[in-house]
Amino acid sequence: MYELVAEPERCPTSLGGILRHGSRFGGPAKGRLLRTPIFLTAFLIAGLLVQGPGVGSAVVPVQGVQILTTIDYVNVSATEQTLFTPSQVAVTPGDLVRLTITQLADFNHTFTLSPLANFTFTSSNTSADLSAFFHAHPPLVNLSLGSVPGKKSYANFTAPPKGSYEFVCLENGHFRQGMHGELLSGVAAPANVVTPITTLDVTIAGAIALGLAVGILAVVKMRRRVPPAPPTQPPT
Numbered sequence: 498m499y500e501l502v503a504e505p506e507r508c509p510t511s512l513g514g515i516l517r518h519g520s521r522f523g524g525p526a527k528g529r530l531l532r533t534p535i536f537l538t539a540f541l542i543a544g545l546l547v548q549g550p551g552v553g554s555a556v557v558p559v560q561g562v563q564i565l566t567t568i569d570y571v572n573v574s575a576t577e578q579t580l581f582t583p584s585q586v587a588v589t590p591g592d593l594v595r596l597t598i599t600q601l602a603d604f605n606h607t608f609t610l611s612p613l614a615n616f617t618f619t620s621s622n623t624s625a626d627l628s629a630f631f632h633a634h635p636p637l638v639n640l641s642l643g644s645v646p647g648k649k650s651y652a653n654f655t656a657p658p659k660g661s662y663e664f665v666c667l668e669n670g671h672f673r674q675g676m677h678g679e680l681l682s683g684v685a686a687p688a689n690v691v692t693p694i695t696t697l698d699v700t701i702a703g704a705i706a707l708g709l710a711v712g713i714l715a716v717v718k719m720r721r722r723v724p725p726a727p728p729t730q731p732p733t
């Protein structure tokens with residue numbers, strides 16, 4: 498008549514229950530005690546690797562799953578003095594470049610990036626010369642910045658193969674006033690701008706996974722020291 502009363506010893510739904518009932522999977526006692534934390538750790542790490550953005554983000558930063566792509570954040574300003582600052586920015590070939598251009602002037606500029614490696618315009622080139630060039634060689638990036646000071650414009654692109662790529666402003670006369678610069682992809686670069694944060698995020702995710710695994714192992718050890726509860730006695 499007591500068939501429906503749950504017997505904890507047969508229902509290893511808790512961690513302690515699973516540990517106490519390792520023998521149901523067979524094998525010597527030492528082996529089963531080792532297998533359970535290893536299984537839990539592998540399960541945890543597998544979960545970290547396969548989860549998509551937003552899934553489980555309470556535990557691991559979303560950036561932590563972006564393992565295969567490194568992002569280079571590049572910020573350039575276009576000034577009232579018809580200059581780009583900085584005029585040299587560095588990226589790594591193949592990285593995803595997230596480019597932000599901040600307009601500081603109250604008149605239009607463009608940010609127009611040449612697709613040709615190791616090519617530079619001559620200082621006597623007019624805006625018409627530049628436009629003709631970009632008609633023949635479509636730019637990697639071509640942003641018109643508007644004329645509102647403080648406005649930001651954005652572009653995402655894949656960093657080109659190793660080389661130096663010139664960027665210019667196509668507004669009349671601005672290039673000849675010095676409004677140009679270089680995107681250095683995989684070549685000697687100034688010590689600024691590039692921040693491959695995704696590599697750091699992967700490290701953080703790995704550290705969190707390791708910390709969780711150590712925590713689980715600690716819990717497992719503590720649970721092993723607690724003697725199992727006596728079996729529930731059916732009412733008489």
Ligand SMILES: [Cu+2]
Nearest residue numbers: 606666668671
């Ligand atoms: Cu300009």
